[in-house]
Amino acid sequence: MRRIAETNHKTRAMILVEAEEALAEAKIADAEIRSGRRRGPLHGIPIAVKDVIDVRGWPTTAGSKLFEGHVAEKDADCVARLREAGAIIIGKTNLHELTVGGHGNPWFGKVVNPLNPERGTGGTSSGSAAAVAAGYCVAAIATDTGGSNRSPAAATGLVGYKPARGAVSNAGALPTAPTFDAIGPIAVTVRDAWFVYSAMRGNPDSKLREVELSGLKIGVCPDLNNADVDPAVGSAQRTWLEAAASAGATIKVLHFAQSDEVKEAGKAILMYEFALKYAPLINAHPEKVGEAVRNFVSEGLSIGEDGYRSALAYRADVMSHFQQMIGSVDVLASPVAPGLAPRLSDEMTRVGADWVPYGTAGGSFRRWANFFDVASIAIPLPIAGDLPASIQIAALSSNEEALFSAAQALSHLS
Secondary structure: OHHHHHHHHHHOOEEEEOHHHHHHHHHHHHHHHHOOOOOOOOOOOEEEEEOOEOOOOOEOOOOOOOOOOOEOOOOOHHHHHHHHOOOEEEEEEOOOHHHOOOOOEOOOEOOOOOOOOOEOOOOOOHHHHHHHHOOOOOEEEEEEOOOOOHHHHHHHOOEEEEOOOOOOOOOOEOOOOOOOOEEEEEEOOHHHHHHHHHHHOOOOOOOOOOOOOOOOEEEEOHHHHOOOOOHHHHHHHHHHHHHHHHOOOEEEEOOOOOHHHHHHHHHHHHHHHHHHHHHHHHHHOHHHOOHHHHHHHHHHHHHHHHHHHHHHHHHHHHHHHHHHHHOOOOEEEEEOOOOOOOEOOOOEEEEOOEEEEOOOOHHHHOHHHHHOOOEEEEEEEOOOOOOOEEEEEEEOHHHHHHHHHHHHHHOOOO
């Protein structure tokens, strides 16, 4: 709590801190552990929560004035399960307004990357990643609708997990786009992320199995992103793949020609579902949201019912083809972002000699995992300098324990 008090004005990671409540719960947890009543690996562990997820007695703002005065009557399901596992909820984290506004939140400010004060953390779970990277908590709970856990994890050298939709109950969380919404953890290590994720599902003592890299089939699919990456990111990923191959893994090149169609259909579904949910509230109180959110809603409504239904139909048509492709390997490895952490000034990232938008790159690099409802975990890669690179490992959602186990083994490559 001292660290938050001393530095949060610089990072702007937290928008609500309940220090007295957290310290009181920590004392109870300490007494329980000392008396031999340990509830599992999360007992007494501090965790922060993205402010779209309800915590009883606390406001849920979604980083906006739109929900000013709203106080949650009870914990979201995932928060309740974390408490049952003994976790200490310390506060709410900053985010892009309503999970769609840019990183310049008009009410709570830009989140600063603890690794470099001239960089941001991406989004939309910007504060969740910053809180973990700054050492305010061991892990944070956030949401991922188009890459929102994986993007800031990549920018801060952390692990960010997007499970399949519904793997963790969405009850008690404000939606972005229900077709894609997923709740998952951001943590320092794969093992920590697994413990938190397991507790969110009601299995706090679940353990990962040891995986041998020899014989592991890793797929790579450049077609899937169909976009350039910065040489520093590309080099780190090639080195990582070479290390995996040296450890006995098989690298298989896959092909998927429909990446552009997937990107556009995913954008249409996300934007239209968001607009349907929030347009009435925003039209009634336009002064309570920023310009970026108003523009997002306007563009979402312009898609129309027919465009939305067409995008859903396309998703249904192409789903089996993608699942067949990813099912041909144990994991699919791909970039999380085209470059390193974005500049704080404009949320741009360098790709070679150019600067490109870090956030909107999600359409190419991250949204496909939500579109196809596969499990995907971002893990950091070794790289020179203070800004980390990252890679995401994806698999069919039915294989998520195997995915985590593989990610645990692959995270130790150097």
